[in-house]
Amino acid sequence: MRSDGRQKDELRNIKLEVGILRNAKGSAYIEWGMNKILVGVYGPEEAPPAIENLERAIIKVEYRMATFCSLEEHGKYVPNRRAVEISKVLREALSNLILVDRYPGGLIEVQILVLQAEGGTRVASFVAAVAALIDAGIALRDIGYGISAGKVNNEIVLDLSKEEDNLGQGDIPICITRKGDILLLQLDGKISYEELQSAIEMVRSKREFFENLIRDAFTRRYSKELSNDLVRHI
């Protein structure tokens, strides 16, 4: 039994909404347990000559934590070490999901703002970023999702909360595509090879849940007549 009474492979409540920012090309808002994250996608636009690549698009990811998002980060707004690291790993994960060679010389910006943090924000940001990219009409190889697995009380569990993350024996955020290709895998703590294998298997088994989550979000958006928000650039 875990600290909040969940089963080993039980996720927290997840709610996803897409298309909520008018001025972004695509946007998404996710509530994952107590995590609240807003993602906007801008572009593709022409990349500045200093960073442009004429064969593929450049992806820029900016992960920011609001000053009020959690206790430790209180009062700091400049990107800290943690934010810089997460921006980098998410950029690399998303670069492998987006068909970057379709937009040569382009720049795609993904802006992530964490309003409230309670463990597992990087994987929650990843799910929201994928939904926002689909909403923006950017070509993706496949849909992707992420869950942070971890080791608590000598057992591998899914979706660590903040206490489990801080007091547990290890934490393994994993982002994969629906087909099962790994896009991001980080590991902190001591974990055997077999435990890692079973963690990846557990994440892969949640495939259908995330597929339905993203599909439902878009079905809700398009099932009724579209609101005025769709008529952009007026």
Next chain:
Amino acid sequence: MRVILPGDMENIYNLHLEGIDAAIETVYIPKPRDVVIGKIIAEKKNVAYIVDISSFYAMSIMIRGLEMRLNIGDYVMGVVSQTGETLENVRLLRNGVIYRVPESKVGRIVGSKGEMLKLIEKLSNSKLEVGRNGIIWIGRGDFSRAIDIINTIVKRAHIRGLTDYIMKNFGDAK
């Protein structure tokens, strides 16, 4: 209604609705022989005009061989050349209203064999030029009525029976 996500089927990389061919939202990528409308944003002295076509890179118009003088801020209509970087057969669009819609809705606004476009022109008594990149020039007639109809099409682009809906809502007032 079923939503088709990227990766659901072979060669599907954007969001689709079941039964409708065009993707719901896409990014415009210039293709050779596309007719586009753009705005002149800069001039390279005696070489080229730079045209913003609301894609992720700008087009240029070569000044050599061009018979008119263009100014920054003018809207022009042209055909994307084989190389995909310059505009040919350029025409200046004067005295009209420019309206922008998402690029993926252009197919619905033009309709099959241009039927919807003719309907809009008839109902609002206007002259329209539609660029494949989502920029529309409305030449004369009832601008606000034409924009009303275009907005309705954009909002309901994913619903069947659009022509009937437009006829029902805008057809009788004339």
